[in-house]
Amino acid sequence: MVVGGGITGLAAAWEAVQHPGVSVTVLESTDRLGGKVRTSALDLPTGALVVDEGADNFLARVPDAVGLCDELGLTAELVEPRVxxxxxAVGGQLHPYPERHVLGVPLDLDDLAHSGILSPAGLAAVAAERDHPRPAPEDDVAIGPYLAERFGQELVDHVVGPLVGGINAxxxxELSLRAVVPQLAEAASAGGVLSEVLRDRLAAAPPAGPVFTAVRGGTERLVTTLAEQLTGRGAGLRTDAAVVALEAPGPGGPDVTRLxxxxxxxxxADAVVVATPAPVAASLLRTASPDAADLLAGIDHVPVAFVAVAFDRDHLRLPGGCSGVLVPRDAGLLLTAASFGSAKWAAWDDGRHVVVRAAAGHRHDRRHTDLADDELATALLxxxxxxxxxxxxPAATRVTRWDPGFAQYTVGHLDRMDRLxxxxxxxxxxxxxVGADLGGLGxxxxxREGRRAARRLVEG
Ligand SMILES: Cc1cc2nc3c(=O)[nH]c(=O)nc-3n(C[C@H](O)[C@H](O)[C@H](O)COP(=O)(O)OP(=O)(O)OC[C@H]3O[C@@H](n4cnc5c(N)ncnc54)[C@H](O)[C@@H]3O)c2cc1C
Structure with a gap:
């Protein structure tokens, strides 16, 4: 049995049906599958344009999502971003993000200087890193202070923060080096000069192929295709089926878990994968495992809002070749980022409009939750x-709110998840x-985690 019909729960069910003799049902509380993966129409005067409300792409360089697309026969439907x-946005101007970096840690000082993001003092602080080899951190640390000590606070505020903090608002x-940026954590564990370690790692294994890919027609096609093929393989998919309590036997108890x-x-059920947001999982497990419930309840969340806006082409000229703009927190804006959807995706480009998705809300800014949809759209516009x-x-606007939104993987997150x-x-x-709140947001x-959980339960 799977509780939660988001991508994690559906992936768990997909894994289960690969095992002969295993029957699986997904119980989803709302009237639709997909959870935070949702694609819908943006109503333009020229007709409806299909635009994602949440994820509009995913990493292509790790196997799990592209592999699943392959299993589902969707490979031919994968498209690369055009830009x-x-x-x-720093100091009232738009600057290009540096090209050579690992999660915001610059690998090329000239490239960073050319971007114009940092002041001369900020650049000097970054340059000084190579003169100060440092020992590896002994434990998990917060990303910001760890990098600020090496490269200066300005790099953290205006380069790393907008990118890495933008991933989960x-x-x-506060965010954990190990849980949020494992690539940096791995390099940091070598000690020495981090920028040199990263440069060496990259030279030894140069990345190949596009970073991101998307499903033509919107990310929700991954969900609908998965749902169709799950049904074809005999899985039960039930919507409007909220689970409110779970009674699980301890070791040596009866062989069933009661939902x-x-x-x-x-x-x-013989076995249950709980793939809901962590606050729900915490309440479901309160009796069966109070300690696990406490660990789940301790995961903080940040609500976010996405406003999709279409402008007539004559009213907005986007900077060429760019996919979007990141807004550092010290700009004091409601806007945290704007993604240039119609520049990125051919399918969002009707030739007459520019489609932008504007994001609001972060760890220290919940102002958007006090605004009605029209007020939020007006403020972001x-x-x-x-x-x-x-x-x-605007020719059209659409407001989507995500609450509980993004889980915060703070320092020590991985240890807490091991304890869980x-x-x-x-x-x-x-x-x-399992789910995005625990083992990885993308x-x-x-x-990966949904499938792994199902495999471990099925294989015992
Ligand atoms: C705005 C936004 C943009 C994003 N962009 C990207 C991106 O570009 N690329 C990327 O890789 N990732 C992106 N993500 C992240 C990714 O979309 C999510 O992390 C992922 O979809 C979460 O999937 P999940 O199944 O773990 O959780 P959810 O999608 O939250 O699914 C959990 C499900 O459990 C259900 N549920 C809750 N309570 C119960 C109950 N009591 N009984 C039964 N069911 C219940 C919910 O209704 C929901 O359907 C984005 C996320 C957001 C919000």
């Missing part, structure tokens, strides 16, 4: 005018908890 370079002063639904229905130089009214696994293994061995990580 890939971000801008950063978090604050790099209670909001409707009053009771379902007994005013900021888009200022940052991008929009000269006319151990608690569950002893309190409720036939239950596994779609590939959700798919």
């Amino acid at each position: 890939g370079r971000a801008m950063v 978090g604050d790099v002063a 209670r639904l909001a409707s009053g229905e009771v379902i007994d 005013a900021e888009l005018r200022m940052v991008l130089g929009v000269t006319g009214p 696994d151990r608690r569950l293994a002893s309190d409720a061995p036939s239950v596994r908890v 779609l590939p990580a959700c798919i």
